[in-house]
Amino acid sequence: MATESPSQRTVSRLVEAATAAPSLHNAQPWRFHYLAESGRLELRAAMDRCLPHSDPHGRALHMGCGAALLNLRVAAADAGWCAAFRVLPDPYDPRLLASVRLRRVDDAADDSTVRERELAALAALAEQIPRRHTSRQPYADDRVPDPVRNELRVAAEREGARLLFASPWHAPAVLELARDAEGRDFADPGRLAELAEWTEVEVERESPPGDQAHQPSPVRDFAGRRAPAERLPAGEEGPPPQLALLSTVEDRPGDWVRAGQALERALLVATGHALSAAVSSESLAWTELGWTARDPLLPAGQVHAVLRLGYGGPASPTPRRPLHQVLDIH
Incomplete structure (x- = not known):
């Protein structure tokens, strides 16, 4: 048949x-x-x-x-x-x-x-x-519950990847890595040009004549440079950011596609639990910085993306x- x-x-x-x-x-x-x-x-x-x-x-x-x-x-x-x-x-x-x-x-x-x-x-x-929408807004201090963390891990594992939450001592180092990479991006003419082109690019949409047919995509800001409300007064420390590292065993093009599937599956599960999420892979593109994302206390693997998770307000599409x-x- x-x-x-x-x-x-x-x-x-x-x-x-x-x-x-x-x-x-x-x-x-x-x-x-x-x-x-x-x-x-x-x-x-x-x-x-x-x-x-x-x-x-x-x-x-x-x-x-x-x-x-x-x-x-x-x-x-x-x-x-x-x-x-x-x-x-x-x-x-x-x-x-x-x-x-x-x-x-x-x-x-x-x-x-x-x-x-x-x-x-x-x-x-x-x-x-x-x-599901990326959110760069400040997140509440509430910890993502362990059962939800486990669901996110399972979601990534079903696609052949690993998602592990960074330990409290390692999370600030990874966030600082993202800040460093973003700073390098702003200092690199080629990356800065791409950032300006693609985050402010006008995307054609089907619309009646006379309507605004273009919309810019918002600037990405994983490290919270444009969220001053997140910053604490000098001398005060808040809870470490809740970061999860997405990795695969190997680092080949097929693994990158696999990592993308695992990332989106985890993000959809997170959305179902009313979690906000932001993703950074740019910092890993700086080869001399990417190794810092690997937590020596966690299983080895090639880290492809860092997720920042938490409870925040609604994000715009x-x-x-x-x-x-x-x-x-x-």
């Missing part, structure tokens, strides 16, 4: 959910190609939206696309589809980051209790996709590119 393929309308809805993923400077470095005849959906790197100064090795690009892939899988599961995917399926086409085949859950030949539970767990995250700019149907 022939396997049912999703309609173009369904694919459009899934890709729209995928593009709500976070990316460095909101560059949104993805392209989707749907090959209707074969029912295959390709996720490709958008090379015109790469950041050669801020992301010289392409780690953040791969992670952003990995986050979009996770959103796609979540939306697919919620709509009754099983998204079987392969990361970097063609060694001769490095821009092809993932190939996805969508099958109706009832048509999946390898149905099992484990797969059903995984699809249910993914589908349960769907309502968090439009609610960043603008998204219209669907016709990110999805091609053939």
